Amino acid sequence: MPLPLYSLAVAVFAMGTSEFMLAGLLPDIAADLGVPIATAGLLTPAFAVGMAVGAPLMAAVARRWPRRSALLVFLGLFLAAHVAGAVTGGFAVLLAGRVIAALACAGFLAVALTTAAALVPADRKGRALAVLLAGTTVATVAGVPGGALLGTLLDWRATFWLVALLCLPSALGVARGVPAGAGRSAEDAAGTDLRGELARLRSPRLVQVLLLGALVNAATFGAFTFLAPVVTDVAGLEPLWVPVALVLFGLGSFAGVTVAGRLSDRRPGVVVAAGGPLLLGGWAVLGLLAPSPSALLILAFTQGALSFAVGSTLIARVLYEAAGAPTMAGSYATAALNAGAVIGPVAAAAALNTGAAALGPVWSAGVLVAVALVLALLFRGAVAGAPVRRPTRARGRSGWR
Structure with missing residues (x-):
């Protein structure tokens, strides 16, 4: 894989840390800024909604910019939003900063996905996507727990400063590692108008993989968000075990996206057909065996691996099906990923x-995956990347063959 991909992955690591770090910081933020914890909780969905909505919006704004310039602008805006959050004394400014950070993150990821796909051969988009998503999975393993620990030892503002500092080497890596003409954004934009790229959303196969990607990732983010109550209330473990379970989930996610990245380009149907039922079965087993601490911790790893293997493969299919939208394809993939982060x-x-109480999110994840698998059977051509059969007129005959 080209070295510039890893520079992009470092930035994705910083952004992934920012997206998930608030889970352990909300009580301190609420107390410091004098707002109820429920109000402070608005910071999380504000970021997710900003990501889902901002991806196509920011990609459209930057579609005629050179991609390296676009990446640096979005990274600089992301850094500035975190500096503002670290020094503010008002919740409104912090909330606005989270929305701005989400828009910048969405724009960066949309351009980064398109750039990554352009830096590799046409049949290696899945592996390029895996490198970028590895930044997110490493954030769940190291960035989020590290940020939570820093917030505990110092305060929540220190975590915002940490994310801002991580942007500096990322910006240097992008400036020095991403070629000035990477992906030829201006040429791509000149060759296709925005209306034509948006028209790709009328493609049934693109809509199908967008829906499937959103459903599987919704299951992942829903279960991950509420894993802590399962650890403490169902398995009866001490709160100290919550970061352990989260790290295991993150390690599994890294393993899953790494392995799937090597298969999703040539065998996407195999990944979904094999991994999908295992993922569904894993949520059911977790719902039944969660009271056993050892089973819970093992399943945290395996479900992280299966979730990201199947989810990243479907997101890679979005890049393939949106190939006719060279400047917007990454935004479609980003929107699907973050729609799941909102819905889940x-x-x-x-x-x-419901009556399932703390295990409710686990069962809801199973339901979302089950729906996705039923739809995948109906949409198997899009999932497997099978060529579309088009009718051709036989030479010298008026019928179709």
């Missing part, structure tokens, strides 16, 4: 109020 926690939160 909402569904999981609703499931908490």
Whole structure:
């Protein structure tokens, strides 16, 4: 894989740390800024909604910019939003900063995905995507727990400063590692108008893989968001075990996206057909065996691996099916990924109020994966990347063959 991909992955690591780090910081933020914890909780969905909505919006704004310039602008805006969050004394400024950071993150990831796909041969988009998503999985393993520890030892503002500092080597890596003409954004934009790229969303196969990617990632983010109550309330472990379970999930995620990256280009149907049922079965087994601490910790790893293997493969299919939208394809993939980050926690939160209680999010994840698998059977041509059969007129005959 080209070295510039790893520079992009470092930036994705910083952004992934920012996206997930608030889970352990909300009580301190609420106390420091004098707002109820429920109000402080708005910071998390604000970021996710900004990501889902901002991806196509920011990609459209930057579609005629050179891609290296676009990446640096979005990275600089992301850094500035975190500096503002670290020094503010008002919740409104912090909330606005999270929205701005989300828009910058969405724009960066959308351009980064398109750039990554352009830096590798046409049949290696899945492996390029795996390198970028590895930055997110490493964030769940090291960045989020490290940020939480720093917030505990110092305060929540220190974590914001940490993310801002991580942007500096990332910006240097992008400036020095990404070629000035990487991906030929200006030429791509000149060759296709925005309306034509948006028209790709009328492609049934693109819509199908967008839907499947959103569903599987919704299951992942929903269960991950509410893993802590399963650890403490169901398995009866001490709160100290919560970061252990999260790290195991993150390690599994890294393993899953790494292995799937080597298969998703040539065998995407195999990854989904084999990994999908195992993922569904894993959520069911976790729902039944969660009271056993050892089973819970093992399943945290395996479900992280399967979730990201299947989810990243479907997101890679988005890049393939959106190949006719050279400046917007990355934004479609980003939107699908973050639509799942919005839908999943909402569904999981609703499931908490059912008879399943703390295990509700686990069962809701299973339901989302089950729906995705049923649809995958109907959409198997898009999932497997099978060529579309088009009718051709036989020479010298009026019929179709």
